[in-house]
Amino acid sequence: MEYPSTTTTTISCHHPNIVDIQKPLPITSPMMMEKMSKSETIELRNKHVGPSVTLFFKKNPLKIIRGKGQYMYDEKDNAYLDCINNVAHVGHCHPAVVKAATDQMQLIYTNSRFLHDNLVVYAKRITDTMPKPLSVCYFVNSGSEANDLAIRLARSHTKNKDIITIDGAYHGHLTTLIDISPMKFLKIKGAKKKKWVHLTSLPCSYRGKYNLDNCESSSEIGQRYGEEIKQIIQDAHDQGRQIAAFIHESMISCGGQVLLPENYLKNVYKHVREAGGVCIADEVQVGFGRTGKMWAFEYQNVVPDIVTMGKPMGNGHPIACVITTPEIAESFARIGTEYFNTYGGNPVSLAVANAVLDVIEQEKLIDHGIQVGNLMLEELEKLKKKYSLIGDIRGVGLFIGIELVNNRRTKEPATLIAEYIVARFKENRILMSTEGKFGNVLKIKPPMVFNESNVKQFIFILEEILQDINYMHQSRTRSSSLSSAYSSDSISINGGNGNYNNGQNGVENNISSDSLSDEDSSIISE
Amino acid sequence: MEYPSTTTTTISCHHPNIVDIQKPLPITSPMMMEKMSKSETIELRNKHVGPSVTLFFKKNPLKIIRGKGQYMYDEKDNAYLDCINNVAHVGHCHPAVVKAATDQMQLIYTNSRFLHDNLVVYAKRITDTMPKPLSVCYFVNSGSEANDLAIRLARSHTKNKDIITIDGAYHGHLTTLIDISPMKFLKIKGAKKKKWVHLTSLPCSYRGKYNLDNCESSSEIGQRYGEEIKQIIQDAHDQGRQIAAFIHESMISCGGQVLLPENYLKNVYKHVREAGGVCIADEVQVGFGRTGKMWAFEYQNVVPDIVTMGKPMGNGHPIACVITTPEIAESFARIGTEYFNTYGGNPVSLAVANAVLDVIEQEKLIDHGIQVGNLMLEELEKLKKKYSLIGDIRGVGLFIGIELVNNRRTKEPATLIAEYIVARFKENRILMSTEGKFGNVLKIKPPMVFNESNVKQFIFILEEILQDINYMHQSRTRSSSLSSAYSSDSISINGGNGNYNNGQNGVENNISSDSLSDEDSSIISE
Secondary structure, three states, rough: OOOOOOOOOOOOOOOHHOOOOOOOOOOHHHHHHOOOOOOHHHHHHHEEEEOOOOOOOOOOEEEEEEEEEEEEEEOOOOOEEEOOOOOOOOOOOOOOHHHHHHHHOOOOOOOOOOHHHHHHHHHHHHOOOOOOOOOEEEEEOOHHHHHHHHHHHHOOOOOOEEEEEEEOOOOOOOOHHHOHHHHOOOOOOOOOOOOOEEOOOOOOOOOOOOOOOOOOHHHHHHHHHHHHHHHHHHHHOOOOOEEEEEEEEEEEEOOEEEEEOOOHHHHHHHHHHOOOEEEEEOOOOOOOOOOOOOHHHHOOOOOOOEEEEEHHHHEEEOOOOEEHHHHHHHHHHHOOOOOOOOOOHHHHHHHHHHHHHHHHHHHOHHHHHHHHHHHHHHHHHHHHHHHEEEEEEEEOOOOEEEEEEEEOOOOEOOOHHHHHHHHHHOOOOOEEEEEEOOOOOOEOOOOOOHHHHHHHHHHHHHHHHHHHHHHHHHOOOOOOOHHHHHHHHOOOOOOOOOOOOOOOOOHHOOOOOOHHOOOOOOOOOO | OOOOOOOOOOOOOOHHHOOOOOOOOOOOOOOHHHOOOHHHHHHHHHHOOOOOHHHHHHOOOOOEEEEEEEEEEOOOOOEEEEEEOOOOOOOOOOOOHHHHHHHHHHHEEEEEEEEOOOHHHHHHHHOOOOOOOOOOOEEEOOOOHHHHHHHHHHHHHHHEEEEEEEEOOOOOOOHHHHOOOOOHHHOOOOOOOOOEEEEEEOOOOOOOOOOOOOOOOOOHHHHHHHHHHHHHHHHHOOOOOOOEEEEOOEEEEEOOEEOOOOOOOHHHHHHHHOOOEEEEEEOOOOOOOOOOOHHHHHHHOOOOEEEEHHHHOOOOOOOEEEEEEEEHHHHHHHHOOOOOOOOOOOHHHHHHHHHHHHHHHHHHHHHHHHHHHHHHHHHHHHHHHHHHOOEEEEEEEEEEEEEEEEEEEOEOOOOOHHHHHHHHHHOOOOOOOOEEEOEEEEEEEEOOOHHHHHHHHHHHHHHHHHHHHHHHHHHHOOOHHHHHHHHOOOOOOOOOOOOOOOOOOOOHOOOOOHHHOOOOOOOOOO
């Protein structure tokens, strides 16, 4: 595993005023861009949008009117530093991307049954970034559509049905993908794991079953998790079942910003392929250079059979893609029916996707992400030395997780504190959220234009919050628990919360409800 | 059923020169808009796009550079009259829609976890077009995503799994939707109908099991097909299975441009609801006023439990929607996990969707469609009187089918002739394609700005082709069959072809291969 080495630059960050929050643009007043007041918006939304479609900060959600670079602006034109919207990859509303879309929209916006250069130019460019056999594209509209198609490709190629998926994984919102997304189906009341789905442990070197405490090296961890999959395959065979595919994110996002242990994929791919299955790398969240390489699977020195990509691909525009080998594509063609996706591969989506690639190249965003990410990791490591709440810092490039624990030895997840920290960040106009089974991992996945000044701002505020938490912890004068502060929020669908029975003895009980100056106690991670 | 009555306007159409083909715009030369030659585009496409993703006119596909209104233009700026692209609902590249997208793209393009007025304004507007209980929206990116979510909603509400679907139906390209799309899964080698899928006959009053030959009225046909579903439900119950939903297009598109018989949905809904199931109206192809009413289900005087919509909704932009009742939405929320769709409901998609509604209203496109559609139907009826090849003319508004038969008594499908006609239309720069199990139904589903002049042009060319076919039929001097003309095209995935063993005795054998002046023998319908 060749993660870029961190440098040792020192930064000073004494006061948030040093941070350059981007100034509002001289455009029409945001007030003018509202069609109604925020309360009216909320009222209509409550009436006409399904309650399963949740808001960030449910009790006091943000109305976002405009965005630029790494900032989002509310209806009063307050700027929020965006640390979580990985879709706005090259920055919110990048002018080159907007121009590409605008120009193409005026010409033609139709389906892929007609030839168009945008499609083939992109297909060539994107497959040129892949190891050789990965040369055939299918353009779709979302990461979910991409993963669903990947499953169809795997099944038609192998003639098998079963899928091995990683515990804690999320691969999309469609029927078949919910079935292979333990993060989802394990929460659905009455839902059971399908027989064709096989779960393997989350290969987390910090909290996983095999970790740096009970293994000697990352390589040993990678080997042990590989052996687990070998056993899963054996068990499936014993039941007369056959494996179609192993699907994995190349770094685990919703599962808690987890980097895979050394040689993990190499070991797993070997076992899966020996069993006649194919390997699907889901790069929907981690692709396009976020991690310092164009594709996160490159860190594992493997070549997947199928790669899916989405979110950053269109910088907000609905486009996604599946890339596979000619052999698998031929198998899919042989099933005897065409694949048609009405909007998939339309000239506008591909004008946008081409522009995003241009910006990544021209602005050298991959190198930039590594540089800024290294600074962030370095500063976080310094905080970790000072604050025992930080159990683990992990990441590469602008894919970073901060795992919070009440006790470093027991690794008891500090779920409520994580929520508190997110709420405090919001007060400071920084957008953050959590990931992981226990919702105790702060995720950092900002637009790639996030800069060193933003790191300073982030670190300054985080330390301020950590100091306050320490103070509250030390004072131990108040009796009510943070739990009660959060229990007032009735959402049942907080993506980040697992089933860990939180702290009877932890730090969390020492943070009183009134230390929350905001009512933003509900956050969503996904 | 209250289809709008046809008027008896007479038009004269003696020569195509009277037809006003829209002139090229004074924009950059189309040549300049090509990044490479057509042959290079094809070469790259063959290399980098999955072979299951097929082109119209596979042997000599069109490279479309721009579109305007009901016209598409190739790389030489030849204009093609578009009779089939129902996605470009208010006309290709409508300036108001382009402007709405452009304006919003410059402001913000993010997810629905932040409040935005575009979303709630649209949710109110679109639910205002629905019968009252249908008031809750879920925004997604494609008709496929919408239908998949509809299935999830139905299952979570009813706690049942099974789906009743119509033979010949197509509901999308996702794993679960292929399973309920007989048009697809019946063609997949080795694929079997899943146990949870129940097929009911295509309720076609012309060719169906119950039809105007063996029933006394449309109402009787509707009743008999309803009874079939009652029996299907009984059989499912006997096997210990329970119905989650009946899914149907409100007029059947890919199945062959079929209008439902009178009271069909009323009868079916009754049986399905008595069995504890819900009813899903798929309006992805037929919604937004194409048929003369905003929603095609309105013709059947029913209120579905779930409605899905897509294609025309964004005039090419990837957006779709599911609308349901508060009760079903609540059931879905109660399963215990959120529904998040990264791009679904983003402000740009909804700016586009709002603009499409504006144009439909401002340009009175629903009334316009009825008027133009009536003229088309009337002219087609005249041709039907003259040409026995036309077995059936059916439709309403700009949703029209022309079913071709070699023999009006046996209704033997004239599949190859349909393909020949489509190829001849292309020579005349008119885009047409076929639908139906036998690929013998010419479909007319143009952008709604299609006008009376376009009808004249279409009818003039169609009659010219029909005359030629008659001439060839009468001459009977040539021996080779049309079959051989088409057999040279090796595509295995011609969506329109069924398994009917074509004409040993029909007209088709009398059309010689060299009567095809173009090699465009393969067309795709979906």
